[in-house]
Amino acid sequence: MTASADYLVSPTSTVGAGLGAGLGGLIKVGAQRFKVQPGFEVTFSYSRRILDGRHGMPFMLFSVAGGGSGATTRQEGATATAGLYAFDVRGGLTVGKTFWNTLSPYAAARVFGGPVFWSYGGKSVLGGDQYHFQVGLGMVTALKRGVDVFVEGIGAGERALTLGVGKTL
Numbered sequence: 769m770t771a772s773a774d775y776l777v778s779p780t781s782t783v784g785a786g787l788g789a790g791l792g793g794l795i796k797v798g799a800q801r802f803k804v805q806p807g808f809e810v811t812f813s814y815s816r817r818i819l820d821g822r823h824g825m826p827f828m829l830f831s832v833a834g835g836g837s838g839a840t841t842r843q844e845g846a847t848a849t850a851g852l853y854a855f856d857v858r859g860g861l862t863v864g865k866t867f868w869n870t871l872s873p874y875a876a877a878r879v880f881g882g883p884v885f886w887s888y889g890g891k892s893v894l895g896g897d898q899y900h901f902q903v904g905l906g907m908v909t910a911l912k913r914g915v916d917v918f919v920e921g922i923g924a925g926e927r928a929l930t931l932g933v934g935k936t937l
Contacts, residue, residue: 770809780820786811790839795852797888800843804852807839821866827874829862834882841886850887856880856897862906870910876920878902901925 770788777783790807813833821827834857840849857880864874880902884895904922911917914936922928 770811772811772813774813780817782813782815784811784813784815786813786835790837792839795841802841802843802888805840805842805849807837807852809835809837811835821864826863826865827872829860831858831860831862831878833858833860852884852886854882854884856882860902864906872908872910874906874908876902876904876906876922880926897926899925902928904928906930 769791770786772784772786774782774784786809788809788811790804790809792806793804795802795804811833812835813831815829815831817827817829819825819828834855836853836855838851838853841852842849858878859880860876860878862874862876864872866872879900881897881900884897886893886895901924902922903924904920906918906920908916908918916934916936918930918932918934920928920930922930
Protein backbone atom coordinates (compact mmCIF):
# COMPACT_ATOMS: atom_id res chain seq x y z
CA MET A 769 0.00 0.00 0.00
CA THR A 770 1.58 3.27 -1.11
CA ALA A 771 0.75 6.95 -1.32
CA SER A 772 2.30 8.93 -4.14
CA ALA A 773 2.37 12.43 -5.53
CA ASP A 774 2.95 13.51 -9.13
CA TYR A 775 4.15 16.87 -10.36
CA LEU A 776 3.33 18.20 -13.83
CA VAL A 777 6.74 19.30 -15.18
CA SER A 778 5.33 20.36 -18.55
CA PRO A 779 2.00 19.91 -20.37
CA THR A 780 3.20 16.45 -21.49
CA SER A 781 5.49 15.21 -18.67
CA THR A 782 5.14 14.30 -15.00
CA VAL A 783 7.50 13.11 -12.28
CA GLY A 784 6.37 11.33 -9.16
CA ALA A 785 7.47 9.75 -5.91
CA GLY A 786 5.80 7.50 -3.40
CA LEU A 787 6.24 6.02 0.03
CA GLY A 788 4.39 3.13 1.58
CA ALA A 789 4.29 -0.05 3.55
CA GLY A 790 4.47 -3.66 2.46
CA LEU A 791 1.81 -5.63 4.30
CA GLY A 792 3.86 -8.79 4.80
CA GLY A 793 3.38 -12.26 3.42
CA LEU A 794 4.83 -15.73 3.18
CA ILE A 795 7.73 -17.34 1.31
CA LYS A 796 7.69 -21.13 0.83
CA VAL A 797 10.92 -22.97 0.05
CA GLY A 798 10.09 -26.66 -0.20
CA ALA A 799 8.52 -27.57 3.14
CA GLN A 800 10.02 -24.53 4.88
CA ARG A 801 7.89 -21.44 5.48
CA PHE A 802 9.22 -17.94 6.11
CA LYS A 803 6.97 -15.18 7.38
CA VAL A 804 7.61 -11.80 5.73
CA GLN A 805 7.01 -9.01 8.26
CA PRO A 806 5.52 -5.66 7.20
CA GLY A 807 8.13 -3.42 5.63
CA PHE A 808 8.68 -0.27 3.58
CA GLU A 809 8.37 0.74 -0.09
CA VAL A 810 9.82 3.74 -1.96
CA THR A 811 8.94 4.57 -5.60
CA PHE A 812 9.75 7.09 -8.31
CA SER A 813 8.27 7.65 -11.77
CA TYR A 814 8.47 9.66 -14.96
CA SER A 815 5.82 9.68 -17.68
CA ARG A 816 5.48 11.44 -21.00
CA ARG A 817 2.38 11.75 -23.15
CA ILE A 818 3.29 10.84 -26.75
CA LEU A 819 -0.23 11.14 -28.23
CA ASP A 820 -2.94 13.26 -26.60
CA GLY A 821 -6.01 11.39 -27.86
CA ARG A 822 -7.44 14.22 -29.93
CA HIS A 823 -8.77 14.09 -33.51
CA GLY A 824 -9.91 10.47 -33.25
CA MET A 825 -6.47 9.23 -32.18
CA PRO A 826 -5.80 7.24 -29.00
CA PHE A 827 -3.74 8.61 -26.15
CA MET A 828 -0.31 7.04 -25.66
CA LEU A 829 1.92 7.32 -22.59
CA PHE A 830 5.54 6.25 -22.11
CA SER A 831 6.67 5.65 -18.52
CA VAL A 832 9.76 4.77 -16.53
CA ALA A 833 9.40 3.80 -12.90
CA GLY A 834 11.46 2.24 -10.16
CA GLY A 835 11.45 1.46 -6.53
CA GLY A 836 12.82 -0.43 -3.62
CA SER A 837 11.35 -2.30 -0.70
CA GLY A 838 12.60 -3.93 2.45
CA ALA A 839 11.27 -6.24 5.11
CA THR A 840 12.36 -8.76 7.70
CA THR A 841 11.77 -12.49 7.32
CA ARG A 842 11.66 -15.22 9.95
CA GLN A 843 11.43 -18.96 9.44
CA GLU A 844 8.42 -20.43 11.24
CA GLY A 845 9.51 -21.78 14.62
CA ALA A 846 12.83 -19.87 14.60
CA THR A 847 13.83 -16.63 16.30
CA ALA A 848 16.55 -15.44 13.90
CA THR A 849 15.54 -12.91 11.26
CA ALA A 850 16.94 -12.01 7.84
CA GLY A 851 16.48 -8.96 5.64
CA LEU A 852 14.68 -9.13 2.30
CA TYR A 853 15.37 -6.24 -0.09
CA ALA A 854 14.04 -5.85 -3.63
CA PHE A 855 14.75 -3.24 -6.32
CA ASP A 856 13.00 -2.77 -9.64
CA VAL A 857 13.17 -0.57 -12.73
CA ARG A 858 10.49 -0.75 -15.42
CA GLY A 859 9.51 0.86 -18.70
CA GLY A 860 6.00 0.87 -20.08
CA LEU A 861 3.67 1.92 -22.84
CA THR A 862 -0.03 2.63 -22.27
CA VAL A 863 -2.51 3.14 -25.12
CA GLY A 864 -6.17 4.02 -24.67
CA LYS A 865 -9.06 6.24 -25.62
CA THR A 866 -11.14 8.70 -23.57
CA PHE A 867 -14.91 8.71 -24.05
CA TRP A 868 -17.30 11.47 -22.90
CA ASN A 869 -14.31 13.30 -21.31
CA THR A 870 -14.49 10.95 -18.34
CA LEU A 871 -14.03 7.23 -19.12
CA SER A 872 -10.62 6.00 -20.34
CA PRO A 873 -10.11 2.29 -21.03
CA TYR A 874 -6.52 1.34 -21.88
CA ALA A 875 -4.08 -1.46 -22.62
CA ALA A 876 -0.67 -1.52 -20.94
CA ALA A 877 2.58 -3.37 -21.61
CA ARG A 878 5.65 -3.14 -19.36
CA VAL A 879 9.11 -4.68 -19.12
CA PHE A 880 11.14 -4.66 -15.91
CA GLY A 881 13.84 -6.24 -13.84
CA GLY A 882 15.81 -5.86 -10.68
CA PRO A 883 17.58 -7.86 -8.00
CA VAL A 884 16.19 -9.32 -4.80
CA PHE A 885 18.58 -9.84 -1.87
CA TRP A 886 17.75 -12.32 0.91
CA SER A 887 19.50 -14.53 3.43
CA TYR A 888 18.36 -18.14 3.39
CA GLY A 889 19.99 -21.01 5.26
CA GLY A 890 22.76 -18.72 6.51
CA LYS A 891 23.79 -17.73 2.97
CA SER A 892 23.10 -14.62 0.92
CA VAL A 893 20.81 -15.31 -2.01
CA LEU A 894 20.44 -13.14 -5.10
CA GLY A 895 17.15 -13.55 -6.92
CA GLY A 896 14.87 -11.85 -9.40
CA ASP A 897 11.44 -11.78 -10.91
CA GLN A 898 9.96 -14.94 -12.39
CA TYR A 899 8.54 -12.82 -15.21
CA HIS A 900 10.05 -9.66 -16.67
CA PHE A 901 6.93 -8.33 -18.39
CA GLN A 902 3.29 -7.39 -17.84
CA VAL A 903 0.42 -7.09 -20.31
CA GLY A 904 -3.07 -6.10 -19.22
CA LEU A 905 -6.07 -3.79 -19.33
CA GLY A 906 -7.27 -0.93 -17.19
CA MET A 907 -9.85 1.79 -16.83
CA VAL A 908 -9.66 5.31 -15.39
CA THR A 909 -12.72 7.45 -14.75
CA ALA A 910 -12.60 11.15 -13.96
CA LEU A 911 -15.16 12.10 -11.34
CA LYS A 912 -16.15 15.57 -10.12
CA ARG A 913 -13.87 17.89 -8.15
CA GLY A 914 -10.64 16.53 -9.62
CA VAL A 915 -11.06 12.97 -8.29
CA ASP A 916 -10.33 9.96 -10.47
CA VAL A 917 -10.62 6.24 -9.82
CA PHE A 918 -8.75 3.48 -11.63
CA VAL A 919 -8.62 -0.28 -11.84
CA GLU A 920 -6.02 -2.33 -13.69
CA GLY A 921 -5.88 -6.06 -14.25
CA ILE A 922 -2.66 -7.63 -15.50
CA GLY A 923 -3.23 -11.15 -16.77
CA ALA A 924 0.00 -11.94 -18.64
CA GLY A 925 3.47 -12.06 -17.10
CA GLU A 926 3.64 -10.74 -13.55
CA ARG A 927 -0.06 -10.82 -12.68
CA ALA A 928 -1.61 -8.06 -10.61
CA LEU A 929 -4.84 -6.32 -9.74
CA THR A 930 -4.50 -2.65 -8.82
CA LEU A 931 -7.15 -0.26 -7.54
CA GLY A 932 -6.58 3.40 -6.82
CA VAL A 933 -8.00 6.85 -6.22
CA GLY A 934 -6.36 10.12 -7.23
CA LYS A 935 -7.01 13.79 -6.47
CA THR A 936 -5.84 16.75 -8.53
CA LEU A 937 -4.90 19.72 -6.35
